Amino acid sequence: MRRLISASLALFLSTTAAFSQAVPGGKLNLIVQPEPPSIMIGTTTNGPALLVGGNIYEGLLRYDEALKPMPSLAKSWTVSEDGLTYTFALQEGVKWHDGKPMTSADVLFSANDYLLKMQPRHRNLMSHVASVTAPDDKTVVFKLKEPFEAFMRGLSFYTMPIIPKHIYEGTDYATNPANDKPIGTGPFKFDEWKRGSYIHLVKNPDYYVKGKPYLDELYYQVIPDGASRSVAFETGKVDILPGGSIENFDIPRLKDLLNTCTTEKGWEYFAPLSWLWLNNRKPPMDNVKFRQAVMYALDREFAKDVLWNGYGKVATGALSSKLPFYKDVEPHYAHDPAKAKALLKEMGYDGKALKLLPLPYGETWQRWAEAVKQNLEEVGIPIEIESADVAGWNQRTSNWDYDIAFTYLYQNGDPAIGVDRNYKTSQIAKGNPFNNVEGYSNPELDKLFDEAAVAYPATKRQELYDKAQKTLQEDVPVAWLLELGFPTIYNCKVQDIVTTASGLPESMRDAWIKK
Amino acid sequence: MKDFWKRFSQNRGAVIGLVILLLVVVLSIVAPFIFTKSPWAMVQRPFIPPFTMDAFVLGTDPMGRDLAAGLAHGARVSLLVGLVSTVVSLLIGIPIGAIAGYFGGWVDDVLMRFTEFFQSVPSFALAVVLVAIFQPSITSIIISIAVVSWPPVARLLRGEVMSLRSREFVEAAVLSGQTHATIIWRQILPNTLSPIIVLASMMVAAAILIESSLSFLGLGDRNIMSWGYIIGAGRTVIRQAWWVSFFPGLAILLTVLALNLVGEGLNDALNPRLARKGK
Numbered sequence: 001m002r003r004l005i006s007a008s009l010a011l012f013l014s015t016t017a018a019f020s021q022a023v024p025g026g027k028l029n030l031i032v033q034p035e036p037p038s039i040m041i042g043t044t045t046n047g048p049a050l051l052v053g054g055n056i057y058e059g060l061l062r063y064d065e066a067l068k069p070m071p072s073l074a075k076s077w078t079v080s081e082d083g084l085t086y087t088f089a090l091q092e093g094v095k096w097h098d099g100k101p102m103t104s105a106d107v108l109f110s111a112n113d114y115l116l117k118m119q120p121r122h123r124n125l126m127s128h129v130a131s132v133t134a135p136d137d138k139t140v141v142f143k144l145k146e147p148f149e150a151f152m153r154g155l156s157f158y159t160m161p162i163i164p165k166h167i168y169e170g171t172d173y174a175t176n177p178a179n180d181k182p183i184g185t186g187p188f189k190f191d192e193w194k195r196g197s198y199i200h201l202v203k204n205p206d207y208y209v210k211g212k213p214y215l216d217e218l219y220y221q222v223i224p225d226g227a228s229r230s231v232a233f234e235t236g237k238v239d240i241l242p243g244g245s246i247e248n249f250d251i252p253r254l255k256d257l258l259n260t261c262t263t264e265k266g267w268e269y270f271a272p273l274s275w276l277w278l279n280n281r282k283p284p285m286d287n288v289k290f291r292q293a294v295m296y297a298l299d300r301e302f303a304k305d306v307l308w309n310g311y312g313k314v315a316t317g318a319l320s321s322k323l324p325f326y327k328d329v330e331p332h333y334a335h336d337p338a339k340a341k342a343l344l345k346e347m348g349y350d351g352k353a354l355k356l357l358p359l360p361y362g363e364t365w366q367r368w369a370e371a372v373k374q375n376l377e378e379v380g381i382p383i384e385i386e387s388a389d390v391a392g393w394n395q396r397t398s399n400w401d402y403d404i405a406f407t408y409l410y411q412n413g414d415p416a417i418g419v420d421r422n423y424k425t426s427q428i429a430k431g432n433p434f435n436n437v438e439g440y441s442n443p444e445l446d447k448l449f450d451e452a453a454v455a456y457p458a459t460k461r462q463e464l465y466d467k468a469q470k471t472l473q474e475d476v477p478v479a480w481l482l483e484l485g486f487p488t489i490y491n492c493k494v495q496d497i498v499t500t501a502s503g504l505p506e507s508m509r510d511a512w513i514k515k
Numbered sequence: 516m517k518d519f520w521k522r523f524s525q526n527r528g529a530v531i532g533l534v535i536l537l538l539v540v541v542l543s544i545v546a547p548f549i550f551t552k553s554p555w556a557m558v559q560r561p562f563i564p565p566f567t568m569d570a571f572v573l574g575t576d577p578m579g580r581d582l583a584a585g586l587a588h589g590a591r592v593s594l595l596v597g598l599v600s601t602v603v604s605l606l607i608g609i610p611i612g613a614i615a616g617y618f619g620g621w622v623d624d625v626l627m628r629f630t631e632f633f634q635s636v637p638s639f640a641l642a643v644v645l646v647a648i649f650q651p652s653i654t655s656i657i658i659s660i661a662v663v664s665w666p667p668v669a670r671l672l673r674g675e676v677m678s679l680r681s682r683e684f685v686e687a688a689v690l691s692g693q694t695h696a697t698i699i700w701r702q703i704l705p706n707t708l709s710p711i712i713v714l715a716s717m718m719v720a721a722a723i724l725i726e727s728s729l730s731f732l733g734l735g736d737r738n739i740m741s742w743g744y745i746i747g748a749g750r751t752v753i754r755q756a757w758w759v760s761f762f763p764g765l766a767i768l769l770t771v772l773a774l775n776l777v778g779e780g781l782n783d784a785l786n787p788r789l790a791r792k793g794k
Contacts, residue, residue: 226751227750227751227753227754247751247752249577249751249752249755250751250752250754253754253755302557306557306561306577306578306579307578363748363751366733366748367577367578367748369737370555370578371557371578373555373738374553374555374556374557377553384737384738385737385738386650386737387650387651387733387737
């Protein structure tokens with residue numbers, strides 16, 4: 001018997017929020033911070049790029065708050081009983097922004113070619129897939145090598161955006177001119193990008209969901225200064241401040257303004273977790289005692305309360321508590337400078353000064369770097385803060401040219417998609433700041449992760465992930481900081497800005513303005 | 516010396532300036548003894564307003580760092596950057612100006628075109644570019660301030676040397692067979708000292724301003740607490756905590772004002788024409 005998941009039910013769920021009186025028309029101003037290097041999300045997958053690019057490119061599926069799949073480019077799907085064959089029926093009448101029809105050939109191209117070359121996250125997913133085929137124009141069949149429960153959560157716009165074959169096939173993907181004028185299937189089309197000023201998207205009138213999108217225009221404003229972004233919201237120049245786009249100190253003040261709403265939803269899929277890369281290749285970071293000492297030295301409660309205004313949560317380990325298979329395992333690393341000092345003494349740390357690379361995402365991160373420096377120096381680790389812009393930070397981390405570096409990564413709905421990439425030996429590869437950048441390698445853990453990914457059923461996976469989390473917790477390959485909380489602040493006239501687990505980037509098609 | 520002090524003290528502003536300046540110098544010297552903790556240490560809860568807690572007179576910043584400690588430690592950085600960069604730019608500007616003025620002709624032409632090249636670029640923009648290229652650090656900041664501020668020295672000195680070049684005592688020195696180097700060093704330079712001292716005091720003030728502006732823009736040395744950095748970091752919270760930006764701003768204002776007043780006083784005291792009038 002085949003298990004049929006009713007697409008219409010999911011469609012119904014996705015539209016109930018926007019029920020009845022949604023009115024078309026109007027434009028929205030959002031903040032994009034910092035200005036992304038590109039909005040071609042097949043290759044550039046940092047937060048700001050996704051925020052804009054998520055309107056242009058789409059994946060096969062979207063996910064609700066509980067990470068249950070909803071239709072996107074796939075209108076319905078079936079999963080064979082052995083969990084090996086996934087068959088997707090594509091939406092009718094989908095067109096690329098240049099007018100060409102979108103077919104299963106584009107899905108094949110994206111899955112088998114483009115993303116395989118350009119995206120390690122996708123490579124990771126595809127390692128479980130035996131073949132992707134298209135029996136006809138509107139059907140795509142994924143055959144898996146072994147059951148892989150996470151597969152269903154790996155088909156978002158973020159992990160597998162569908163890329164136009166007719167534009168990219170046979171070209172150099174990294175330098176294709178379409179990277180600057182992206183062509184997707186999404187509810188909004190690219191119109192103009194004034195560098196340093198704004199990115200302008202316009203409604204896609206041929207969008208395959210009748211009546212959507214409601215909005216005519218989206219402006220993503222680039223305002224480099226944090227205080228000015230807050231003022232832009234206060235004066236009504238922007239309607240939506242995406243999570244993380246203003247200084248955390250400003251949040252309480254803005255929240256209390258008239259006609260201002262906030263939501264912390266829309267981050268369930270990403271489940272952002274921040275940590276410090278500790279370059280395991282170099283001494284003293286190659287010593288597990290040193291890494292544990294760093295964990296004990298950090299005052300993460302302070303960071304949460306003071307720098308993040310109490311939003312978010314102190315990370316207990318490698319998995320965000322929002323993720324399936326999360327477990328709170330021992331040992332806990334509370335703020336304990338004495339213990340940190342003892343560990344450093346035990347390992348015979350020579351007091352060598354280390355460099356700390358902050359994340360160039362605004363003032364909060366700069367202040368956080370200063371706080372971490374202070375924490376580490378209190379236990380006797382001299383720290384020198386370096387400076388880098390976004391491009392520099394990307395380059396430095398992806399080429400392993402750092403001692404300690406800030407980062408935060410999305411965990412993408414399943415540890416097999418968004419977590420093991422940071423710890424498995426097979427994920428050590430230069431040129432990507434989001435894989436195993438710290439250079440940690442533990443064959444036992446590799447095995448646990450590999451087995452957990454394909455284990456069946458979920459209880460068996462849980463067991464293996466418990467072990468993996470325990471191992472990581474003791475080895476501390478990186479120093480976990482916080483599960484970040486990013487409240488979205490918006491003008492209350494805007495409705496339905498968060499309709500999926502990924503929030504703003506893919507909810508604009510449902511958003512509308514109350515008259 | 517007595518004459519000098521008498522003329523200097525006739526300018527009341529200059530005396531006030533000198534007092535403020537001495538206070539800042541003393542503050543920067545005693546800072547490590549009064550505030551023994553690092554100015555980066557997070558010592559109390561954030562956003563304590565000034566004058567509410569005896570231990571933290573000026574309150575705390577958004578991270579609970581003692582603002583008074585930051586100001587005291589920042590004074591040292593500001594003065595250090597101001598003095599060192601001025602010395603460096605004098606070291607560049609004096610030889611170039613002296614050689615150009617003394618030898619004249621094509622040497623003068625070449626050196627002055629070179630100087631004009633630097634003068635034609637807006638100095639602060641050039642400093643920003645230099646710091647960005649060399650990575651922000653205290654050394655790169657000092658060097659870039661020096662690089663953008665030596666041209667006025669060179670031009671001033673060239674003019675002074677040119678007018679002295681044709682004076683009898685210089686000609687006498689030439690006739691007596693002294694080398695060019697000796698003439699410049701022993702005969703001419705000592706006579707140009709007063710305008711240079713006046714200019715240097717103004718340059719220290721300008722250097723402090725440039726350093727603060729760089730730090731304010733986030734191009735300061737990330738590991739050193741300076742006034743500009745405190746303002747830059749405090750600017751984002753100016754609506755909640757005015758004092759974080761206000762006090763370092765006041766410190767910069769007073770220090771720069773003091774230096775300018777002192778410069779004016781020195782000008783009065785050292786200007787030979789005024790001196791003659793005084794007698």
